[in-house]
Amino acid sequence: xxxxxxxxxxxxxxxxxxxxxxxxxxxxxxxxxxxxxxxxxxxxxxxxxxxxxxxxxxxxxxxxxxxxxxxxxxxxxxxxxxxxxxxxxxxxxxxxxxxxxxxxxxxxxxxxxxxxxxxxxxxxxxxxxxxxxxxxxxxxxxxxxxxxxxxxxxxxxxxxxxxxxxxxxxxxxxxxxxxxxxxxxxxxxxxxxxxxxxxxxxxxxxxxxxxxxxxxxxxx
Amino acid sequence: xxxxxxxxxxxxxxxxxxxxxxxxxxxxxxxxxxxxxxxxxxxxxxxxxxxxxxxxxxxxxxxxxxxxxxxxxxxxxxxxxxxxxxxxxxxxxxxxxxxxxxxxxxxxxxxxxxxxxxxxxxxxxxxxxxxxxxxxxxxxxxxxxxxxxxxxxxxxxxxxxxxxxxxxxxxxxxxxxxxxxxxxxxxxxxxxxxxxxxxxxxxxxxxxxxxxxxxxx
Amino acid sequence: xxxxxxxxxxxxxxxxxxxxxxxxxxxxxxxxxxxxxxxxxxxxxxxxxxxxxxxxxxxxxxxxxxxxxxxxxxxxxxxxxxxxxxxxxxxxxxxxxxxxxxxxxxxxxxxxxxxxxxxxxxxxxxxxxxxxxxxxxxxxxxxxxxxxxxxxxxxxxxxxxxxxxxxxxxxxxxxxxxxxxxxxxxxxxxxxxxxxxxxxxxxxxxxxxxxxxxxxxxxxxxxxxxxxxxxxxxxxxxxxxxxxxxxxxxxxxxxxxxxxxxxxxxx
Ligand SMILES: Nc1ncnc2c1ncn2[C@@H]1O[C@H](COP(=O)(O)OP(=O)(O)OP(=O)(O)O)[C@@H](O)[C@H]1O
Ligand SMILES: [Mg+2]
Numbered sequence: 124x125x126x127x128x129x130x131x132x133x134x135x136x137x138x139x140x141x142x143x144x145x146x147x148x149x150x151x152x153x154x155x156x157x158x159x160x161x162x163x164x165x166x167x168x169x170x171x172x173x174x175x176x177x178x179x180x181x182x183x184x185x186x187x188x189x190x191x192x193x194x195x196x197x198x199x200x201x202x203x204x205x206x207x208x209x210x211x212x213x214x215x216x217x218x219x220x221x222x223x224x225x226x227x228x229x230x231x232x233x234x235x236x237x238x239x240x241x242x243x244x245x246x247x248x249x250x251x252x253x254x255x256x257x258x259x260x261x262x263x264x265x266x267x268x269x270x271x272x273x274x275x276x277x278x279x280x281x282x283x284x285x286x287x288x289x290x291x292x293x294x295x296x297x298x299x300x301x302x303x304x305x306x307x308x309x310x311x312x313x314x315x316x317x318x319x320x321x322x323x324x325x326x327x328x329x330x331x332x333x334x335x336x337x338x339x340x341x342x343x
Numbered sequence: 344x345x346x347x348x349x350x351x352x353x354x355x356x357x358x359x360x361x362x363x364x365x366x367x368x369x370x371x372x373x374x375x376x377x378x379x380x381x382x383x384x385x386x387x388x389x390x391x392x393x394x395x396x397x398x399x400x401x402x403x404x405x406x407x408x409x410x411x412x413x414x415x416x417x418x419x420x421x422x423x424x425x426x427x428x429x430x431x432x433x434x435x436x437x438x439x440x441x442x443x444x445x446x447x448x449x450x451x452x453x454x455x456x457x458x459x460x461x462x463x464x465x466x467x468x469x470x471x472x473x474x475x476x477x478x479x480x481x482x483x484x485x486x487x488x489x490x491x492x493x494x495x496x497x498x499x500x501x502x503x504x505x506x507x508x509x510x511x512x513x514x515x516x517x518x519x520x521x522x523x524x525x526x527x528x529x530x531x532x533x534x535x536x537x538x539x540x541x542x543x544x545x546x547x548x549x550x551x552x553x554x555x556x557x558x559x560x
Numbered sequence: 561x562x563x564x565x566x567x568x569x570x571x572x573x574x575x576x577x578x579x580x581x582x583x584x585x586x587x588x589x590x591x592x593x594x595x596x597x598x599x600x601x602x603x604x605x606x607x608x609x610x611x612x613x614x615x616x617x618x619x620x621x622x623x624x625x626x627x628x629x630x631x632x633x634x635x636x637x638x639x640x641x642x643x644x645x646x647x648x649x650x651x652x653x654x655x656x657x658x659x660x661x662x663x664x665x666x667x668x669x670x671x672x673x674x675x676x677x678x679x680x681x682x683x684x685x686x687x688x689x690x691x692x693x694x695x696x697x698x699x700x701x702x703x704x705x706x707x708x709x710x711x712x713x714x715x716x717x718x719x720x721x722x723x724x725x726x727x728x729x730x731x732x733x734x735x736x737x738x739x740x741x742x743x744x745x746x747x748x749x750x751x752x753x754x755x756x757x758x759x760x761x762x763x764x765x766x767x768x769x770x771x772x773x774x775x776x777x778x779x780x781x782x783x784x785x786x787x788x789x790x791x792x793x794x795x796x797x798x799x800x801x802x803x804x805x806x807x808x809x810x811x812x813x814x815x816x817x818x819x820x821x822x823x824x825x826x827x
Contacts, residue, residue: 463675467687467739
């Protein structure tokens with residue numbers, strides 16, 4: 124038996140794939156930024172906040188971490204309009220990815236925060252820094268440094284997870300593959316190509332974040 | 344149009360959730376067995392196996408599970424074999440699990456101090472004996488919490504099988520949402536059922552982890 | 561020290577009978593060279609160890625002492641030269657030959673390396689059961705006797721993490737003895753111990769020496785080396801730089817390197 128694979132018609136579709144990859148990266152970048160902020164805030168709330176706040180954040184984190192991303196996305200995109208919240212596919216995707224990453228980032232960053240040596244905080248406070256200043260300048264940078272590898276892995280998981288956003292017709296990479304295969308009926312080749320691009324993106328983003336972390340996020 | 348009570352919705356979702364559970368169990372066990380083989384092969388010092396398995400893990404962890412599902416769905420068809428969404432989902436999730444479990448377990452084996460390998464080889468134990476009597480029993484203890492934790496990831500992963508048309512919990516949710524015009528309620532219920540499946544496992548994994556850490560001090 | 565913890569030398573010997581005739585070297589190392597990448601760590605070692613001989617290896621950190629010991633039981637692969645133990649050459653490529661060799665060579669590590677998931681008794685019984693297929697009753701009797709020999713008879717069912725470092729190291733000695741090795745390699749076996757625990761381990765080693773066990777030991781305990789060793793080898797930069805009887809080595813060192821090494825110990 125012979126299996127004939129033909130990638131030539133695929134390569135002709137490169138602008139679509141490129142655009143798809145750009146969307147994937149764009150969605151990831153925005154939700155990383157927003158999710159990182161949520162994660163940091165919630166991590167602080169969970170580690171040092173008042174009891175009800177801790178409980179609320181805990182509920183958010185567990186709810187998100189114990190349900191599939193696709194269900195979260197569908198709830199936001201298909202479910203929320205019933206409550207009068209109509210979102211475009213792109214907005215719904217960004218919202219879902221942000222909320223999802225925020226929950227995981229909370230746990231990851233919290234793990235970094237709680238391992239801060241007591242003396243560091245005391246040293247900061249004895250220099251008359253405010254609680255917020257101590258958190259932002261003394262506790263957070265080394266905490267992020269400690270958990271950076273885990274955080275980067277999670278960002279990549281969210282990026283790869285964004286493939287389902289194509290299901291609500293966001294024109295990201297998997298959607299591009301879908302479109303191509305519906306035009307030329309070469310599904311396998313289309314998905315192979317898209318998958319390979321995802322792999323390259325995953326490796327590239329990991330490299331980029333490992334490079335960027337010490338320079339822009341937590342200092343050396 | 345028929346009216347659906349909440350109970351109708353939940354009952355149908357629960358029936359579909361059976362398939363989520365079955366698919367998860369198959370993928371977890373199949374992936375575990377495959378993962379064990381992939382774990383042991385490179386330990387024998389076979390460089391080629393080590394590189395190949397490293398690549399395998401990298402590919403499965405570096406690409407979307409959704410793409411893996413599509414590839415198996417359309418890939419098996421290329422061989423002229425009639426694929427159902429069910430076979431493709433089982434195969435894809437099994438491969439996916441094997442890659443993750445191998446990686447998790449590799450970390451556990453690597454965490455066993457080198458001295459344990461050296462002491463057991465200086466006592467003339469064979470490779471199999473070292474593995475079976477010295478290394479794996481110790482690695483197993485460390486491996487249980489993350490392995491249980493990974494089960495949650497598998498259960499969540501099965502939701503993607505809905506995209507290739509396998510009717511499990513998520514797919515059933517979509518179908519019911521379409522006929523009831525109550526997407527918020529339906530997806531809310533779907534989410535809660537996943538939560539009910541996953542959260543106890545997460546809690547259990549967490550408590551195992553804490554026990555292990557206490558035991559280590 | 562309590563009577564129970566004191567390793568009383570057992571009257572009856574528990575050592576194995578030799579494989580080769582008395583008088584032949586049990587370890588014969590010829591022109592052995594070993595490198596890590598471009599870094600040559602052993603630069604041609606020649607060394608014969610006779611049956612029943614106790615050889616102490618001394619030298620600066622990084623001089624290759626551990627590497628030499630680890631080559632002898634095949635934990636490290638060397639590039640040139642030959643190594644014969646008990647008449648059998650060491651062949652890295654043959655797993656079977658390697659296991660043969662390791663049954664003749666026992667090793668005791670600086671960090672004990674007891675198996676933490678097994679009781680003390682099982683630590684001692686594991687290898688004889690798996691490798692020598694010794695029957696259960698005999699194996700247990702033997703293990704109990706060896707533990708008694710190192711003064712730990714009552715610890716048979718204890719877990720390793722319930723023991724002090726000195727006790728763990730004595731279990732490790734019993735575990736190695738259980739395989740009836742012809743040679744024992746000891747790499748700084750007291751270096752990880754609190755000072756007050758060093759004595760109990762050294763006493764066990766000394767009694768082994770008295771019973772005629774062939775010992776190759778890397779040690780920083782110069783007094784012990786002087787007292788117990790038949791021969792002392794000073795290693796320097798991957799070579800056997802000077803060797804001889806303890807009195808000669810410590811009392812009348814010949815080379816400036818050894819003189820410097822010995823005087824550095826006193827500051
Ligand atoms: N696995 C390894 N890879 C590369 N180099 C190594 C390795 N093990 C040892 N070396 C190098 O080989 C040299 C000899 O090391 P070895 O451990 O034999 O010294 P040693 O005499 O036992 O020293 P010490 O008294 O500190 O134990 C050192 O320069 C060391 O850096
Ligand atoms: Mg050493």
